[in-house]
Amino acid sequence: MQKTNQANLSQVQSSALKSAQNCVAYAKHLKSNNLDSKKTVFENLPLCDKDNYTAKYSIEERIDKNKCLADFYMICTSSGSTAEPTIWPRDYEYDRGLEPPHTKFLNEHFSFSQKKTLVVIAFGLGTTQAGMMHLKSSWEGSLHGQISVIAPNGDAEQTVFLLNKLHPHYEQIIVIGYPPIISDFIDLAEEKKLDPQKWNLKIVFAGESVSPLWRKTMAKKIGGSQRDIVSFYGSTEAGMIGFESKEINQLIARCLDDEDLRFDLFKTFNLPTLVEVNFDKKYVEIVDGEIVVTADQAVPLVRYNLHDRGFILDSKTIQQVLNQHKIGYKYPKNQGFLVIYGRNLSRQISIEDVQNALAILNFAKYFHKEFQYQEKTSKGSIILSLNLYAKNDESIAGEKIKSLEVAMAKTISRLIMSAHPVKVKIKVLPEAQRLGYKSGKLRYL
DSSP states (O other): EOOGGGGGGHHHHHHHHHHHOOOOOOOOHHHHHTOOOSSSGGGSSSOOIIIIIIISSSSHHHBBBBGGGGGSSEEOOOEEEEEESOEEEOOOOHHHTTTHHHHHHHHHHHOEEEESSEEEEOOOOTTTTTHHHHHHHHHGGGGSSOOOOOEOOTTTHHHHHHHHHHGGSSSSEEEEEEEHHHHHHHHHHHHHTTGGGOOEEEEOOSSSOOHHHHHHHHHTTTTTOGGEEEEEETTTTTTTEEEOHHHHHHHHHHHHOOOOHHHHHHHSSSOEEEEEOOOSSSEEEETTTTTEEESSSSOOOOOEEEEEEEEEEEEHHHHHHHHHHHHOOOOOOSSSSSEEEEEESSSSSOOOHHHHHHHTTTTTTTTTEEEEEEEEEEEEEEEEEEEEEEEGGOOOOOOHHHHHHHHHHHHHHHHHTTTSSSEEEEEOOOOOGGOOETTTTTOOO
């Protein structure tokens, strides 16, 4: 087990004990594991996750036993993009504390409070937590400057219409959202012969890792640099977990064109998400290669496994790698940075691996960004069945598909460094059959 921020452990353990005493579901969870929280050290408390906790116990059992749902000012849900949505009530006082770090993050990168700024929420809205919470934090951020907020709910047409009309009134436009939604409206603007470079766009994204090519392509399309594209990491269950600092942004910029540096830092040729973790209200551990969070919030989480793969990268290791590559940059000391690869689906090939391979091979010429895939192992080989959607129902010959399958297999094999051969089977479907977005997220699976 890899851990961070040892000084914060006693505070987190107190939070865990409070949850055990005041939350029926957690008390039952401990009992089912034959444990007494008063006699068990924090590291031995059992892990929770969606299957053994949130899906097993009702929402009434997972909140404080002295409260009911009507005590909470807002009810949100997970997107349900890969399973049934989960209900997550929001506490008003807790959420008031989310605006200061949100504003600080945007100020650090974009002087948010000092410029006339239009904020675009490029997440789905409705009940989805990501969209609603960034909308609320951006509204409250407007108390600090000349800031307006629009929330087109992932509608590319409406986003392009509004930005084209509104951009002359602002010094900058900050887009906060999900990468496919951001790509959709920027691509649509270009199709309409509009110039996104005139909008002075800044991109703040979360929801999935993106390829180096995505970052470079977006920077070119908005007429900016890598300083104009930053990320953060959060989850529906635990909320905001970490931000990409200026130092991290500079490190990522160096990694974009240097795959050897990426591999030496992250042990993958892919580009993971890298953030500084906010430990004020959350404790983050790495257990068996997965990210585990403890948070004292409306629905308390105690050693909750997000099933995102990741590890802690300390500043000493970063400096050593930079020195090996003869990069003369002194990295500031920090207790640790969180590297996030993406969701662990008990597969060797992840959603991010497929996305990155598609980006490297420039499949966007022929296909939409959406895909579905299935992985099987047969006779020592990994067989990846991939559904892709042809743009404008373009006719793609069988010979072309075979060459794409070979190229895809080679690229994924290299990305995942697998000892097993990878075979890819591509099925091309018409555009009309796309599953599209569900609650603001593409359905990959």
